[in-house]
Amino acid sequence: MKYFLFFIFFVNQFFAQELTLEQANHLATLPIKCLQQEYPNKLNQLLKDDFELASPKALHPAFYGCFDWHSSVHGHWSLMYLLNSFNNLENRELIIQKLQTNLSKENIEQEILYFEKPHEKSFERTYGWNWLLKLQLELEQSKEPFAKPLSENLKPLTNLLIERYIEFLPKLLYPIRVGTHSNTAFGLTNAWDYAVFSNNVVFQNVIKENALRMYGTDENCPFTWEPSGTDFLSPCMEEIGLMQRVLSEKEFLPWLEKFAPHLCKKNFEWETAKVSDRTDGHLVHLDGLNFSRAWNLYALIKQYPKKFSYLKKIADAHLQFSLPSVVDGNYEGEHWLASFALRAFGVKN
Secondary structure, rough: OOOHHHHHHHHHHHHHOOOHHHHHHHHHHHHHHOOOOOOOOOOOOOOOOOOHHOOOHHOOOOOOOOOOOOHHHHHHHHHHHHHHHOOOOOOOOHHHHHHHOOHHHHHHHHHHHOOOOOOHHOOOOOOHHHHHHHHHHHHHHHOOOOOOHHHHHHHHHHHHHHHHHHHHHHHHOOOOOOOOOOOOOOOHHHHHHHHHHOOOOOHHHHHHHHHHHHHHHOOOOOOOOOOOOOOOEEEEEEEEHHHHHHOHHHHHHHHHHHHOOOOOOOOOOOOOOOOOOOOOOOOHHHHHHHHHHHHHHHHHHHHHHHHHHHHHHHHHHHHHHHHHHHHHHHHHHHHHHHHHHHHHHHHHO
């Protein structure tokens, strides 16, 4: 009963105002808990021989916690985002210590060695790549004194992944439109943000050219096909999120009218995705889908408030529906959903 009352208080307060320090402290406990928790762990490793068998921490000394590599990366981003947002965050020194330990120069060099294996060129492509560039951006934007050395440590891996993007995108003849890790549109969103922030014109051009090639003529996205059973990204909304970034207003709004005509009508309605079993690591993905829809809807509202203000009710409903799963005590969701909630909340405000 005590836990339930705290949960109700947390949810109500979360939406009654901007994210409070108390709420931020609670969300921070989730990545703190798993950042250096090696097991359970899901390795996405291609074994060439017996000699490549090793523990998660030996293979990925920077990003071995939080169940898998990409969840560890966005767990690091979550903590850095919260430190940047709250000067007096609880456990601040512990968080900094964990970040400094994991993101050491030596650990990142070991991560690079893994990526440089010829048979691991596609490792975490493009989902994990995309989150790593978001972490790099958060570190470089930070005013925290400790962040600069960490951003410099991470930068060689970031540069390697940018090279991988530039090499890979022209080869991808057809976009991947699923609602899971390999979704192409989502895999270019954080990448674009970092390309703009770092003034990497070559990288921007590659992303834009390939986004236009793959998505420029798309029409009538089948919103009713969402969700698939284990989606945690919205294929329709992630494509919108990407095209909103790479197109000017003059180009984007006509494209959106063709791509999502129902979304552009003020009577648009969209039911939240329901989760039947949050102890199932795949079924709980649908909470992520609700957050994905929310952060892209909020982005539309923020850039075009007069045109899309009617979408706020839908975005809020999606965010509110899945927020409880962030604090429900199930590791299947806890190890990653805080990052998704914070991403949505960050766009919302």
